[in-house]
Every structure is written in structure tokens, then in C-alpha cells.
Amino acid sequence: MTLITTIAMQRGQKWLTEGGLRPTRQRLSLASLLVGDGHDRHVTAEGLYAAALESGEKVSLATVYNTLRAFCDAGLMHEITVDGTRSYFDTRMDDHPHFFWEDENLLSDAPAEELELARIPAPPEGAEITRVDVIIRVRKA
Known part of the structure; x- marks a missing residue:
């Protein structure tokens, strides 16, 4: 069972719908962590992965990377590369x-x-x- 609130899940669902993405369980969980409180976020894949694990979501780091890429491709986030090895994702x-x-x-x-x-x-x-x-x-x- 995850620790993500119903309101956060609703915001995550709305966000995915706006991007035209199918709300899989993992996408919905990650979206809820990103936009569930209504505040913008700057996250790394590793940071989002840690937050997902902390919330009780079973997800791999590869899935987090792929999901962040899908969010960017859908126009829901921007990837900001700080240097050649570090990327942040901005909602x-x-x-x-x-x-x-x-x-x-x-x-x-x-x-x-x-x-x-x-x-x-x-x-x-x-x-x-x-x-x-x-x-x-x-x-x-």
C-alpha cells in the first residue's frame, strides 16, 4: 500500500490526462509524487526513485527514467541538463x-x-x- 493521498492521486490523474498518457499504476504513482501537492518540482530520476520507494511504490530506477522521459515527451515536464552527467526534470x-x-x-x-x-x-x-x-x-x- 502506498502513502500517497487521494487528492495527490487525483491531481496526478488529471496531469496524466492533460498529457494524453495512459494512467498505469506506476505512472500515476510517480505523477502523484510530482504534482500531487500542487507545487512545482525539480527532481532527478534518483530523487524521484527514492521518494517512490519511501511512499511504498515498488518501481525500478529504469522505470522512473522511462516514465520521466514519457512525461517530457508528452509536454508535461522539461528536462534541464546542468552538465553532461546531471539532468533535472521540472514540472x-x-x-x-x-x-x-x-x-x-x-x-x-x-x-x-x-x-x-x-x-x-x-x-x-x-x-x-x-x-x-x-x-x-x-x-x-
Whole structure:
């Protein structure tokens, strides 16, 4: 038996429906952990895996990775690559910058209203810009 609340499961179900995904037991459980409290999340696959195990859900790390990829493909999340080896998954879908806390390996939202980009390069011929990720690396002073 999992420790996920009914309200969290309902939010997870609605989120999956919005993405056009079939609500398998594992997808529903992971979706509920991600959006069940109504707050946006920045998670790693390993962090979500640990939360799933803690909630009582029996799921493999490979399933968590595959499910996060399906959520991204469905337009429910963005994958944010901080470096070549570390990816975070963000449930907040609007364009916004991030702080990467180097000493804690955490990603958090940065205030979009304070970011000013004067100009970005034009894309190469035959290409279009799909998204611009801004990651500001910080550490506690």
C-alpha cells in the first residue's frame, strides 16, 4: 500500500490526462509524487526513485527514467541538463531561469522578471529556436 493521498492521486490523474498518457499504476504513482501537492518540482530520476520507494511504490530506477522521459515527451515536464552527467526534470512549463546550487546539487527557480536578455543569436539557416535554458550557478557564501 502506498502513502500517497487521494487528492495527490487525483491531481496526478488529471496531469496524466492533460498529457494524453495512459494512467498505469506506476505512472500515476510517480505523477502523484510530482504534482500531487500542487507545487512545482525539480527532481532527478534518483530523487524521484527514492521518494517512490519511501511512499511504498515498488518501481525500478529504469522505470522512473522511462516514465520521466514519457512525461517530457508528452509536454508535461522539461528536462534541464546542468552538465553532461546531471539532468533535472521540472514540472513548471513556462520559460524561466534556474539557480543551480553547486554545493547542494539542487536546482531552483530564479526570478524570471529579473532576467534580461538583450539579444540571442539567430539560429542557423533551416533551424528554429525551440527553447533557451538559463542556468545560473551559485553556492552559499
